[in-house]
Amino acid sequence: MNQQVTSVDHSAEPPAAARPPRAPDASMSLLRETSERAMDPGYASAAARRRATTPGGQPRPPRSRMSTAWVAVVAIALGLCASIAVITLRTPAAPGAREALVTEVAERRATVTSASERVHALRAPVDARRDAALSGGGDDLVAANRTGGLLSATSPVSGRGLRLSIDDAPGSRASAPGGDPRDATAADQGRVLDRDLQVVTNGLFAAGAQAVSVSGHRLTSLSSIRVAGQAILVDYQPLTPPYVVEAVGDPDVMAHDFAASAAGAYVAALEDAYGVQVTSTAHRSLQLPAGSVETLRHASTTQPAPAGDDAGAQR
Amino acid sequence: MIAALGLLLGVTLGLVLTPAVPAVLAPYLPIAVVAALDAVFGGLRSLLDGIFDDKVFVVSFASNVLVAAVIVYLGDQLGVGAQLSTGVVVVLSIRIFANAAAIRRHLFKA
Numbered sequence: 001m002n003q004q005v006t007s008v009d010h011s012a013e014p015p016a017a018a019r020p021p022r023a024p025d026a027s028m029s030l031l032r033e034t035s036e037r038a039m040d041p042g043y044a045s046a047a048a049r050r051r052a053t054t055p056g057g058q059p060r061p062p063r064s065r066m067s068t069a070w071v072a073v074v075a076i077a078l079g080l081c082a083s084i085a086v087i088t089l090r091t092p093a094a095p096g097a098r099e100a101l102v103t104e105v106a107e108r109r110a111t112v113t114s115a116s117e118r119v120h121a122l123r124a125p126v127d128a129r130r131d132a133a134l135s136g137g138g139d140d141l142v143a144a145n146r147t148g149g150l151l152s153a154t155s156p157v158s159g160r161g162l163r164l165s166i167d168d169a170p171g172s173r174a175s176a177p178g179g180d181p182r183d184a185t186a187a188d189q190g191r192v193l194d195r196d197l198q199v200v201t202n203g204l205f206a207a208g209a210q211a212v213s214v215s216g217h218r219l220t221s222l223s224s225i226r227v228a229g230q231a232i233l234v235d236y237q238p239l240t241p242p243y244v245v246e247a248v249g250d251p252d253v254m255a256h257d258f259a260a261s262a263a264g265a266y267v268a269a270l271e272d273a274y275g276v277q278v279t280s281t282a283h284r285s286l287q288l289p290a291g292s293v294e295t296l297r298h299a300s301t302t303q304p305a306p307a308g309d310d311a312g313a314q315r
Numbered sequence: 316m317i318a319a320l321g322l323l324l325g326v327t328l329g330l331v332l333t334p335a336v337p338a339v340l341a342p343y344l345p346i347a348v349v350a351a352l353d354a355v356f357g358g359l360r361s362l363l364d365g366i367f368d369d370k371v372f373v374v375s376f377a378s379n380v381l382v383a384a385v386i387v388y389l390g391d392q393l394g395v396g397a398q399l400s401t402g403v404v405v406v407l408s409i410r411i412f413a414n415a416a417a418i419r420r421h422l423f424k425a
Contacts, residue, residue: 034406038413039364040357040375047366068317071369075318078376079325082351085344087329088336 120156120290127155150210153220153291157211159248161286162255164200167242168192169275190274192241194227196266197234200245201225203263207254209247211288215239218291235291242277251282318369319358322376342391343384346403350383351376353407356414363421383407 025032127149134141149155169190201212201219212219217234224235231238247254258264270276336344354376361367383403390399 031409034409035413038357038410038417039360040354040371042371042375043357043361043364043366043368046368046371067370071373072317072321074373074377075321075369076325076328078351078373078380079322079327080329081325081380082322082348083326083329084334084336085348085351087333088341089344089348 123155123290151221153211153218156218156290157248157288158285159210160251161209161246161248161283162204162251162258163281163283163286164204164245164247165242165277165279165281166192166196166200166245167277169277190276191230192232192243192276194225194232196270196276197225197232197243197245199263199266203258203261203266204245204247204249204254206261206263207247207249207257209249209254211248213246213288215244216289218289220291223291246283246286246288248286248288255280255282316369318372321373342396343387346383346387346400347380349404349407349411350379353411353414354379356411356418360414360417360421363418 023029130145131142134145146155150157171190197214201214204212214225214234217223217237217239219234224233226233226236228238231240232243233239267278271278354372357375358367358372361372386399386403387396390396393399
């Protein structure tokens, strides 16, 4: 235990008489300290103190009763703490951890919801002020702004339109919970995929829809419809079936054009081959929320820009 | 001797009662247990050396556990909790090894 590595080259250092010789293992003093003084030095000093107070190696005087009681109480407390710690460490991960995470997710989601509600509530006064500020520049600017807001889905839209309800084939959802998404059984074939929603929404836009939302999520030019695990995400928000696709526009024209398009044929094939349930209804008044928060990405002054209806200040 | 008896009594109490530990203390448990083990081995060695002392044992036990917990807490606050815990475990386990070797020499003379 006490011998250490001593193969240090001393030839480089001339032995200085004044200072004490450098220990050959000075650079390893931490390891030495740790291993040589492993036992608490308190024991040795307590023993030395006892020897000093009771010369001649007599048995030490009994400790005071108070001190003994203290030692006993602290020892019991320490033993209690130690065994509790060991028991706690030995039990597998606390079952409450999952619930705690779920609660936290719910709380954070509620925060996001309230914050986005506030954004939507603040948008109306902002729009009003902007319109007031732009009114000096003529009606063109206000109108261009309105169009831009509609196209970039930064303003809510209401009007006539179509509502498509798309749902998994009956029976396919029974296998959903806990199932492995990698083994595609016959039942899984009837599930609506992100690709299906992409085709439907693109088809609706092609058929003349001015604004489209999926289960309450307004689609913008930057929206994504993806799949993660078994859930379809629209703008990274997971959705649950049935998926409600709402499109504002002339319902008759849209229904006709959509049915005649490739997307319509695709939907018909989904219904026939896989049993996906699609119902389409025309509505007099659909309310579509605003989509993403308006972000300024490009701006230019109106003076040198060529006069026209391309809105320079819109993204 | 009273310290060892008290420790045993405390361990038994803990096994019987099995109280729950608040989640705040959970990160400090592993290091605290290692520190407690170190104190127990040190006490055992001093017993074999014939210099065991109840008070020193209890005080070293308590201070080991407390200091270990404080180091982990500090590390967590500084963002180096894992590294500091590793350092503490390394130092304590070297000490445990050294004490265990001394005990072995006492018991088996080898």
